Amino acid sequence: MRRAAVLVSLTFLSSLAFGQSRRSPLDKFRQLEEILPTPNEYRTASGAPGHKYWQQRADYQIAVELDDVNQRIIGSATIDYHNNSPDTLRYLWLQLDQNIWQKHSDTPLTETAPDLKRFPLPIARRLMDDPFEGGYTIGPVRDASGRELHQQMNRTMMRVDLPSPLASGQSFRFSLSWEYKINNSKRTSGRTGAEFFKKDGNWIYEIAQWFPRMAAYNDVTGWQHKQFLGTGEFTLEFGDYQVKITAPNDHIVASTGVLQNPLEVLSPANRQRLEQARTSPKPVLIVTPAEAKAAEKGKPNGKKTWVFHAKNVRDFAFASSRKFIWDAQGHNVSGNPVMAMSFYPNEGNPLWERYSTQAIIHTLNIYSRYTFQYPYPIAISVNGPVGGMEYPMICFNGPRPLEDGTYSQRTKYALIGVVIHEVGHNYFPMIVNSDERQWTWLDEGINSFLQFLAEQEWEPNYPSRRGEPSTIVEYMLSPAHDPIMTNSESVVALGPNAYGKPATALNILRETILGRELFDFAFKEYSRRWMFKRPMPADFFRTMEDASGTDLDWFWRGWFYTNEHVDISLEKLTQYTIDTRNPEIEKPLSKKAKEEEPVTLSAQRNKPLRKRTDDYPELLDFYNKWDEFAPLPSEKRAFETYVKGLEEDERKLLDPSMNFYALDLKNIGGVLMPVILEVEFNDGTKEELRIPAEIWRRQSNSVTKLIPTRKEIRSITLDPHLETADADLSNNHWPRRTVKSKFQLFKEDRDNKRNPMNEGKSDAAPPPSRNN
Amino acid sequence: MRRLLLPAITSAILATAHQFHFGHIDANWNSRAKTLELAVRLHADDLEQLLRQRHGRPLELDRDPQAEALACSYVLETVAFDQARLRCIGMEMTIHQATLFLEAPAAEPPRRGRFRSFSAHFPDQINTIQLLTDNRRTGPAIPFMAADQWKPLRR
Numbered sequence: 001m002r003r004a005a006v007l008v009s010l011t012f013l014s015s016l017a018f019g020q021s022r023r024s025p026l027d028k029f030r031q032l033e034e035i036l037p038t039p040n041e042y043r044t045a046s047g048a049p050g051h052k053y054w055q056q057r058a059d060y061q062i063a064v065e066l067d068d069v070n071q072r073i074i075g076s077a078t079i080d081y082h083n084n085s086p087d088t089l090r091y092l093w094l095q096l097d098q099n100i101w102q103k104h105s106d107t108p109l110t111e112t113a114p115d116l117k118r119f120p121l122p123i124a125r126r127l128m129d130d131p132f133e134g135g136y137t138i139g140p141v142r143d144a145s146g147r148e149l150h151q152q153m154n155r156t157m158m159r160v161d162l163p164s165p166l167a168s169g170q171s172f173r174f175s176l177s178w179e180y181k182i183n184n185s186k187r188t189s190g191r192t193g194a195e196f197f198k199k200d201g202n203w204i205y206e207i208a209q210w211f212p213r214m215a216a217y218n219d220v221t222g223w224q225h226k227q228f229l230g231t232g233e234f235t236l237e238f239g240d241y242q243v244k245i246t247a248p249n250d251h252i253v254a255s256t257g258v259l260q261n262p263l264e265v266l267s268p269a270n271r272q273r274l275e276q277a278r279t280s281p282k283p284v285l286i287v288t289p290a291e292a293k294a295a296e297k298g299k300p301n302g303k304k305t306w307v308f309h310a311k312n313v314r315d316f317a318f319a320s321s322r323k324f325i326w327d328a329q330g331h332n333v334s335g336n337p338v339m340a341m342s343f344y345p346n347e348g349n350p351l352w353e354r355y356s357t358q359a360i361i362h363t364l365n366i367y368s369r370y371t372f373q374y375p376y377p378i379a380i381s382v383n384g385p386v387g388g389m390e391y392p393m394i395c396f397n398g399p400r401p402l403e404d405g406t407y408s409q410r411t412k413y414a415l416i417g418v419v420i421h422e423v424g425h426n427y428f429p430m431i432v433n434s435d436e437r438q439w440t441w442l443d444e445g446i447n448s449f450l451q452f453l454a455e456q457e458w459e460p461n462y463p464s465r466r467g468e469p470s471t472i473v474e475y476m477l478s479p480a481h482d483p484i485m486t487n488s489e490s491v492v493a494l495g496p497n498a499y500g501k502p503a504t505a506l507n508i509l510r511e512t513i514l515g516r517e518l519f520d521f522a523f524k525e526y527s528r529r530w531m532f533k534r535p536m537p538a539d540f541f542r543t544m545e546d547a548s549g550t551d552l553d554w555f556w557r558g559w560f561y562t563n564e565h566v567d568i569s570l571e572k573l574t575q576y577t578i579d580t581r582n583p584e585i586e587k588p589l590s591k592k593a594k595e596e597e598p599v600t601l602s603a604q605r606n607k608p609l610r611k612r613t614d615d616y617p618e619l620l621d622f623y624n625k626w627d628e629f630a631p632l633p634s635e636k637r638a639f640e641t642y643v644k645g646l647e648e649d650e651r652k653l654l655d656p657s658m659n660f661y662a663l664d665l666k667n668i669g670g671v672l673m674p675v676i677l678e679v680e681f682n683d684g685t686k687e688e689l690r691i692p693a694e695i696w697r698r699q700s701n702s703v704t705k706l707i708p709t710r711k712e713i714r715s716i717t718l719d720p721h722l723e724t725a726d727a728d729l730s731n732n733h734w735p736r737r738t739v740k741s742k743f744q745l746f747k748e749d750r751d752n753k754r755n756p757m758n759e760g761k762s763d764a765a766p767p768p769s770r771n772n
Numbered sequence: 773m774r775r776l777l778l779p780a781i782t783s784a785i786l787a788t789a790h791q792f793h794f795g796h797i798d799a800n801w802n803s804r805a806k807t808l809e810l811a812v813r814l815h816a817d818d819l820e821q822l823l824r825q826r827h828g829r830p831l832e833l834d835r836d837p838q839a840e841a842l843a844c845s846y847v848l849e850t851v852a853f854d855q856a857r858l859r860c861i862g863m864e865m866t867i868h869q870a871t872l873f874l875e876a877p878a879a880e881p882p883r884r885g886r887f888r889s890f891s892a893h894f895p896d897q898i899n900t901i902q903l904l905t906d907n908r909r910t911g912p913a914i915p916f917m918a919a920d921q922w923k924p925l926r927r
Contacts, residue, residue: 402830402832403830406835408832408833408834408835409834409867410816410817410820410832410833410834410867410868411832413867414817463866463867463868465867465868474794474796474813475794477902477913478794478796478898478900478913478915479898479900479913479915480794480898480915492896492898493794493896493898496794728909730907730908738907739907740907741798741800741809741811741904741907742798742811742871742873743798743800743809743810743811743873743875744809744907746811746861746862746864746871746873747809747861747873750861750862
């Protein structure tokens with residue numbers, strides 16, 4: 001540390017300036033209005049829906065048959081499309097997501113080459129002998145009078161030309177039919193599919209994105225008919241659904257919506273158990289493992305049609321199998337009775353019976369606390385071929401134990417985590433209906449953030465994958481790091497970009513920037529404003545600022561619009577003390593400083609040499625004896641005169657015990673963050689200094705902070721609670737500390753540290769070596 | 773030019789839920805000990821799936837007594853630095869991540885590296901090597917896309 005005396009002038013405290021580095025050319029605090037869309041009567045500057053906000057609506061009546069012999073879907077639908085926009089429409093667009101399985105689909109065409117020395121079997125299969133050819137076969141589209149309408153295919157989109165323009169406020173009814181081959185998940189995985197169990201010859205079907213769905217039409221994009229390439233999921237219109245699902249009569253069907261005909265499709269025992277489940281404090285088995293096992297061995301002797309109604313949902317999905325165990329528990333979610341239910345095969349136990357329905361209820365409790373009351377009567381989790389995917393009231397989750405019924409910790413937490421995540425999607429984007437075809441993060445990132453909050457209330461020290469700042473550092477340093485505001489299909493690494501980084505950003509916003517009270521109020525306001533509506537990113541940014549009363553444009557800019565990372569460095573600490581001008585104080589200090597100066601090597605070696613003045617002391621005169629650090633009478637008189645001229649309050653400023661520390665900070669990573677300092681003093685006490693990010697507002701690359709204190713500083717630690725995602729901890733200490741690498745820590749601890757997960761490794765073969 | 777195309781029948785593994793295939797090596801050259809010290813971080817899900825496929829049994833990283841040896845063996849096949857004689861000294865597991873520790877004598881920092889863990893299995897696999905000397909970064913991380921082989925690590 002450099003120590004320097006400050007010459008006190010009476011304007012000292014206000015005029016002292018530190019920091020000599022060149023100014024950053026760009027103001028990182030400039031407002032986002034240069035990027036965000038101009039507010040209008042549909043979307044306000046405060047981030048709320050405008051007074052003329054509108055959205056379309058589509059109601060569906062669907063009849064569908066599940067062909068368990070050929071793995072096909074055969075459906076027909078009548079759709080009532082309501083034009084609530086101010087515009088007149090001459091055609092409608094529908095999404096045909098199944099067409100990504102067509103032979104010449106854009107999805108495989110636009111895939112880049114895999115490693116051609118060794119490439120995975122599914123890719124080989126698709127490219128060579130046995131490609132899966134799916135996609136819709138669409139029948140004629142007819143209006144309410146039976147007249148055939150012109151339809152135009154455009155890969156995963158279909159245009160239906162209207163017989164006459166559909167004016168604002170008018171509705172249009174039309175019908176169509178379709179069928180397609182269901183993808184076998186073992187060969188072609190996706191968000192929907194069928195899983196075959198060789199040992200008993202049965203299938204589990206998870207059926208989603210399975211009918212021609214109305215594309216969204218809105219005030220920002222017009223028709224959202226961006227092609228489906230497999231990553232950008234979808235955005236849809238809300239509506240009411242009446243769906244009749246015909247399946248083999250030994251199947252159990254789980255679906256979006258409320259079952260309308262339990263008397264026709266459920267046994268008396270099923271119905272009685274279901275009734276019992278409504279008030280049970282624990283999940284009740286509606287179909288037991290033994291009953292599911294027995295069903296696996298049976299054959300259907302006919303078909304059953306299950307009828308479901310769902311109100312105000314943006315989509316509809318279902319699952320069907322004779323292998324399903326079914327458990328349920330009624331739960332009151334802040335006043336709304338909800339039936340939480342899980343459907344899974346015996347292969348899912350013992351994991352599923354223990355965790356799935358519990359995780360559903362936990363999710364509804366936590367998410368409703370941070371957003372709004374869960375508005376639907378049903379929440380379902382299904383185990384089948386899909387790893388994790390969400391639809392209104394129902395979601396598909398993949399983790400299962402091993403065949404011997406045991407499971408690892410990772411499998412356990414993978415299941416709990418994915419159920420929380422997929423059930424949580426009911427809130428975002430199933431109810432807060434953002435556009436995932438354009439912005440994955442707006443639902444996945446927000447949902448991952450809430451998932452983190454829910455996981456941390458599941459059990460102490462829950463091992464969350466995402467949310468903590470340290471979990472995102474590696475990605476933010478990587479070459480795959482894209483700005484969060486990147487289109488869903490263009491993101492290189494979707495998981496950390498659209499899930500992990502926004503989850504961390506919101507966690508930092510909550511814990512470090514705004515604090516929990518301001519954040520939670522603003523976040524709830526966003527959720528409430530956009531419930532059953534379609535927000536855009538600007539609506540989120542603006543609402544969070546509007547309701548928290550905080551300008552966060554710098555935060556959105558750094559975390560959402562750039563691919564910079566966080567790395568703030570403690571560069572230097574300089575101690576300044578007051579120059580009291582009192583020779584009785586200053587001269588001894590100067591003497592001490594002189595004595596502390598290092599002695600040169602020559603001086604050290606010359607010291608023992610006999611000097612001439614040792615032999616001839618008469619050569620010594622006044623200057624050899626004078627103590628330059630002894631106060632002179634003239635200096636003492638000058639100080640007395642100086643003090644007499646000061647006012648009483650001015651004299652107090654000449655306090656020699658006051659220290660001023662100038663701390664030089666450098667922003668290496670680029671992203672602006674608050675500066676959080678833990679200052680340790682020589683007396684052993686500590687103090688935390690939390691400096692808002694606005695410290696960077698005039699100089700975004702380097703600043704100097706003045707710390708006045710009566711104590712002497714021993715050390716300073718930046719970001720002591722690891723709350724800012726700082727990428728390099730080696731420059732977070734003054735004085736610098738040696739930071740040991742993970743390798744060195746592992747090597748040191750290897751002999752006396754055992755990972756509890758790895759107990760039982762004593763029989764392991766010694767690690768191999770190789771010559772390269 | 774004609775080259776042989778070899779479908780890797782045993783390397784077909786399921787896509788995993790994290791949707792991001794990423795591996796990272798902190799490659800630290802210890803100037804005092806004259807050793808190269810590697811911490812190779814991989815997604816535990818991917819590594820487990822891969823070892824199951826390679827060895828044809830339902831192996832679990834956190835419970836199988838052979839897991840560390842098998843993981844070491846795989847990493848030693850897919851990671852290389854110059855002519856360094858790498859030795860795997862162990863593995864550390866968290867729920868989501870496996871870190872393998874490798875070392876080798878090295879008179880100087882490595883000039884070239886090769887990091888192909890999972891590259892043959894995921895077309896979107898991105899690996900990075902961060903070169904350090906005495907635990908301080910010497911430059912930006914070097915990316916390895918799925919098709920990349922040897923790459924220079926320093927000028």
